[in-house]
Amino acid sequence: QKFVYSFTEGNKDLKDLLGGKGANLAEMTNLGLPVPPGFTLTTEACKVFLETGSEPASLHEEVSAHLDALEREMGKKLGQADDPLLVSVRSGAKFSMPGMMDTVLNIGLSDASVLGLAAQSGNERFAWDSYRRLVQMFGKTVLGVEGELFEEALDEAKAAKGTTDDLDLDASDLQVLVDTFKAIVLRETGRAFPQDPRDQMDLAIHAVFHSWNGDRARLYRRQERIPNDLGTAVNVCSMVFGNLGEDSGTGVAFTRDPSTGAVGVYGDYLSNAQGEDVVAGIRNTLQLSELEKLDKKSYDELMAIMHKLELHYRDLCDIEFTIERGKLWMLQTRIGKRTAAAAFRIAVQLVDQGLIDLDEALHRVTGGQLAQLMFPRFAPDASSKRVAWGLAASPGAAVGKVVFDSYTAVKWSRSGEKVILVRRETNPDDLDGMIAAEGILTSRGGKTSHAAVVARGMGKTCVCGAEELEVDTKRRRFTTADGQVVEEGDVVSIDGATGKVYLGEVPVLPSPVVEYFEGTLHAGADVQGGLVQAVHRLMSHADVRRRLAVRANADNAEDGGRARRYGAQGIGLCRTEHMFLGEERRKEVEHLILADNDKDRESALGTLLPLQKGDFLELFQAMDGLPVTVRLLDPPLHEFLPDITELSVRVALAEARKDPNENDLRLLQAVHKLHEQNPMLGLRGVRLGLVIPGLFGMQVRAIAEAAAERKLAGGDPRPEVMIPLVGTVQELEIVRDECERVLAEVASSTGVQLDIKLGTMIELPRAAVTAGQIAEAAEFFSFGTNDLTQTVWGFSRDDVEASFFTAYLEKGIFGVSPFETIDRDGVGALVKHAVEAGRATRPDLKLGVCGEHGGDPDSVHFFHEVGLDYVSCSPFRIPVARLEAGRAAL
Ligand code: ADP
Ligand code: MG
Numbered sequence: 001q002k003f004v005y006s007f008t009e010g011n012k013d014l015k016d017l018l019g020g021k022g023a024n025l026a027e028m029t030n031l032g033l034p035v036p037p038g039f040t041l042t043t044e045a046c047k048v049f050l051e052t053g054s055e056p057a058s059l060h061e062e063v064s065a066h067l068d069a070l071e072r073e074m075g076k077k078l079g080q081a082d083d084p085l086l087v088s089v090r091s092g093a094k095f096s097m098p099g100m101m102d103t104v105l106n107i108g109l110s111d112a113s114v115l116g117l118a119a120q121s122g123n124e125r126f127a128w129d130s131y132r133r134l135v136q137m138f139g140k141t142v143l144g145v146e147g148e149l150f151e152e153a154l155d156e157a158k159a160a161k162g163t164t165d166d167l168d169l170d171a172s173d174l175q176v177l178v179d180t181f182k183a184i185v186l187r188e189t190g191r192a193f194p195q196d197p198r199d200q201m202d203l204a205i206h207a208v209f210h211s212w213n214g215d216r217a218r219l220y221r222r223q224e225r226i227p228n229d230l231g232t233a234v235n236v237c238s239m240v241f242g243n244l245g246e247d248s249g250t251g252v253a254f255t256r257d258p259s260t261g262a263v264g265v266y267g268d269y270l271s272n273a274q275g276e277d278v279v280a281g282i283r284n285t286l287q288l289s290e291l292e293k294l295d296k297k298s299y300d301e302l303m304a305i306m307h308k309l310e311l312h313y314r315d316l317c318d319i320e321f322t323i324e325r326g327k328l329w330m331l332q333t334r335i336g337k338r339t340a341a342a343a344f345r346i347a348v349q350l351v352d353q354g355l356i357d358l359d360e361a362l363h364r365v366t367g368g369q370l371a372q373l374m375f376p377r378f379a380p381d382a383s384s385k386r387v388a389w390g391l392a393a394s395p396g397a398a399v400g401k402v403v404f405d406s407y408t409a410v411k412w413s414r415s416g417e418k419v420i421l422v423r424r425e426t427n428p429d430d431l432d433g434m435i436a437a438e439g440i441l442t443s444r445g446g447k448t449s450h451a452a453v454v455a456r457g458m459g460k461t462c463v464c465g466a467e468e469l470e471v472d473t474k475r476r477r478f479t480t481a482d483g484q485v486v487e488e489g490d491v492v493s494i495d496g497a498t499g500k501v502y503l504g505e506v507p508v509l510p511s512p513v514v515e516y517f518e519g520t521l522h523a524g525a526d527v528q529g530g531l532v533q534a535v536h537r538l539m540s541h542a543d544v545r546r547r548l549a550v551r552a553n554a555d556n557a558e559d560g561g562r563a564r565r566y567g568a569q570g571i572g573l574c575r576t577e578h579m580f581l582g583e584e585r586r587k588e589v590e591h592l593i594l595a596d597n598d599k600d601r602e603s604a605l606g607t608l609l610p611l612q613k614g615d616f617l618e619l620f621q622a623m624d625g626l627p628v629t630v631r632l633l634d635p636p637l638h639e640f641l642p643d644i645t646e647l648s649v650r651v652a653l654a655e656a657r658k659d660p661n662e663n664d665l666r667l668l669q670a671v672h673k674l675h676e677q678n679p680m681l682g683l684r685g686v687r688l689g690l691v692i693p694g695l696f697g698m699q700v701r702a703i704a705e706a707a708a709e710r711k712l713a714g715g716d717p718r719p720e721v722m723i724p725l726v727g728t729v730q731e732l733e734i735v736r737d738e739c740e741r742v743l744a745e746v747a748s749s750t751g752v753q754l755d756i757k758l759g760t761m762i763e764l765p766r767a768a769v770t771a772g773q774i775a776e777a778a779e780f781f782s783f784g785t786n787d788l789t790q791t792v793w794g795f796s797r798d799d800v801e802a803s804f805f806t807a808y809l810e811k812g813i814f815g816v817s818p819f820e821t822i823d824r825d826g827v828g829a830l831v832k833h834a835v836e837a838g839r840a841t842r843p844d845l846k847l848g849v850c851g852e853h854g855g856d857p858d859s860v861h862f863f864h865e866v867g868l869d870y871v872s873c874s875p876f877r878i879p880v881a882r883l884e885a886g887r888a889a890l
């Protein structure tokens with residue numbers, strides 16, 4: 001098995017094997033772009049390492065062969081004393097994990113070769129700067145020395161010189177610093193900094209493999225749902241130097257603005273700097289456009305390369321480059337992360353440019369991004385006090401209490417506070433805090449800083465580089481330009497779309513995308529750089545593509561109306577329990593439950609009937625012409641009765657006062673009788689209909705009479721009656737008989753022909769297993785995947801999410817809660833079986849799903865695959881479901 005590939009051997013489609021960075025370095029090499037030569041150790045080698053604890057046996061020799069070839073090509077040997085070849089050892093997994101794993105630059109420098117490098121380059125300062133960077137990076141990432149120790153020594157050296165700028169340290173300062181760093185390494189690890197270049201390289205490779213399982217990397221993967229077993233590749237790349245003087249430098253660039261999608265020149269550049277300096281926000285960077293003045297030749301070449309890359313990848317690319325004494329080198333490219341708005345705009349722009357078709361454009365946007373675009377945005381009013389204006393790094397409107405470290409962010413957010421993490425700049429150690437925060441605010445760093453890149457990746461609001469803020473993490477406060485002090489716990493509002501920062505809470509406005517769905521904003525409206533038009537075009541294409549219909553879970557006319565505006569093709573779940581709530585209705589429900597004879601019971605039902613009918617009339621009118629699936633009463637009855645403790649106290653007090661209330665006493669008896677240890681597995685759903693005579697009959701009558709009345713008024717009502725929690729076909733048959741009888745009665749008494757389908761929910765494992773039999777008595781199935789997930793796993797949703805789910809997620813038992821995304825292997829397998837068995841019995845059986853999963857992107861794809869007819873979800877998620885149903889059909 002081959003474990004090492006030269007950059008000339010790979011290509012962009014080998015991401016699984018070479019990681020994203022390696023695959024794209026190879027692609028750029030083969031495109032003839034200036035990439036420093038090098039080679040890639042595969043993810044397969046990493047997997048062997050992860051499984052066995054050591055690298056594959058043949059790896060050392062394979063690396064030697066590639067190193068030999070590299071040395072021949074470069075005309076010098078790794079670490080050669082008089083003229084050293086230096087390399088970087090860079091991590092690079094299939095999915096980019098910015099700054100999460102380790103990279104070491106300047107490998108090959110030693111006490112001997114640093115002198116050679118100085119002589120060869122004629123720049124002593126540069127040589128010692130490179131060496132101190134090597135000892136620092138190597139010490140931290142390979143040898144595990146606390147990074148702060150180096151930082152502090154560096155700060156002391158600068159302080160001794162009376163400066164805060166690295167560039168003021170000269171060659172001899174840096175030489176002293178190297179000694180200090182080496183002493184730190186020796187003290188902290190008990191071994192000297194390795195002088196043998198090959199040892200350095202092998203140790204660094206080992207460290208990169210190892211870093212795959214570092215805490216930071218694991219946390220990031222969990223957050224981004226990247227599988228744990230992919231492993232990382234390692235790239236060994238010959239060094240080029242941006243720290244050789246003013247005619248050198250390093251930068252990052254995007255082919256389009258990653259926060260808006262606008263075409264143009266976006267990036268940051270830092271002269272006389274190396275690698276991480278730009279992203280770490282150590283010094284303030286220049287805008288890329290300023291490079292044109294500094295070095296026109298390199299700038300023009302960079303523009304040409306960026307153009308070429310964009311046409312080649314047919315997408316927004318992000319790029320790392322270095323200029324060494326006026327010569328441009330490409331160090332990395334990849335399809336760039338972008339904000340949700342940019343994703344929609346860019347996809348449509350590329351269609352208009354003729355680079356991709358609409359299918360591809362639809363493939364490139366996600367329901368998650370659409371959901372983000374539906375969040376409200378700030379509408380500052382006269383009283384809003386703006387205190388800073390930073391860079392719009394990742395959009396959103398975030399309000400929260402200011403915190404200054406990751407630990408506090410996590411702690412406060414756990415106790416339910418919304419927090420804004422404020423840092424001078426973030427680094428990978430801040431990841432926990434960034435996840436916990438509503439938004440991130442930094443005073444340093446550009447749109448390519450760590451904070452900006454990671455926030456965009458997470459879809460989190462971020463304002464960065466708000467330079468007028470003086471952030472003092474030690475004293476937990478920041479000071480604004482006009483001297484105002486903001487302490488930990490004070491509330492701020494940060495606008496990631498404009499970069500503006502306000503004190504206090506700023507009011508919000510609905511997003512234009514929501515206004516578009518609501519119909520209050522025309523699809524052609526020119527807002528936010530064509531965002532609404534982009535959404536409109538991709539939604540329309542999704543509607544053309546999708547096979548799944550999308551319905552809404554809505555219980556009343558208002559929600560139904562909204563769902564309709566959002567594109568719902570009917571109601572997939574109308575719960576009826578709210579029709580039993582409210583002062584007046586609750587009284588009647590109490591009477592119904594307390595009734596011990598037919599007369600009382602019928603009287604209670606008789607009072608409820610017109611009330612329910614009224615609800616249905618409104619709903620059918622709002623949903624005229626579209627199917628409305630009404631679920632008969634599902635929850636246990638005790639939910640409609642007073643709380644047992646409260647009632648007991650009331651009765652006890654009344655007794656003490658010697659003034660017992662007859663009704664309360666009977667109620668308490670009933671509550672005791674209905675009290676269950678496990679109400680979710682108790683008297684509910686179809687069981688209620690079987691035990692309480694006339695209950696379901698009354699509900700069906702209300703539906704039928706409302707439908708008849710609508711028809712007589714010229715409407716087109718299309719109700720469907722759904723029986724919940726059926727476990728066996730016998731239950732369904734009995735209820736079905738009653739329903740059919742009522743329907744026939746209403747039809748004959750009103751003279752209106754009613755065509756009302758009767759179906760059931762499949763939400764118990766037994767129902768799924770015996771779906772073939774159940775389909776005999778059901779004209780449709782609707783999968784209740786919430787209950788089905790509870791009963792298949794034996795999890796009580798209301799309890800487990802707070803108790804052990806966090807532990808399960810942390811241990812990787814599941815990557816995401818099965819209540820959020822359908823568990824394909826377990827719950828999904830039952831759904832699949834029920835679909836097949838049901839259709840075998842009744843080929844025209846209608847199939848849908850009405851659990852929370854109906855609006856979850858991944859789950860929608862599953863429901864498409866197993867061949868359901870529709871998904872049903874809450875009105876606000878309808879656009880997401882439409883989009884994902886379209887994507888699923890591509
Ligand atoms: P990350 O994945 O965190 O971006 P990289 O492997 O890309 O890590 O490297 C970190 C920094 O070092 C980047 O800015 C990169 O451009 C720079 N770098 C990496 N290899 C070289 C090299 N051979 N010559 C010069 N700079 C390099
Ligand atoms: Mg990089």
Ligand code: MG
Pocket residue numbers: 724763784786787
């Ligand atoms: Mg249910």
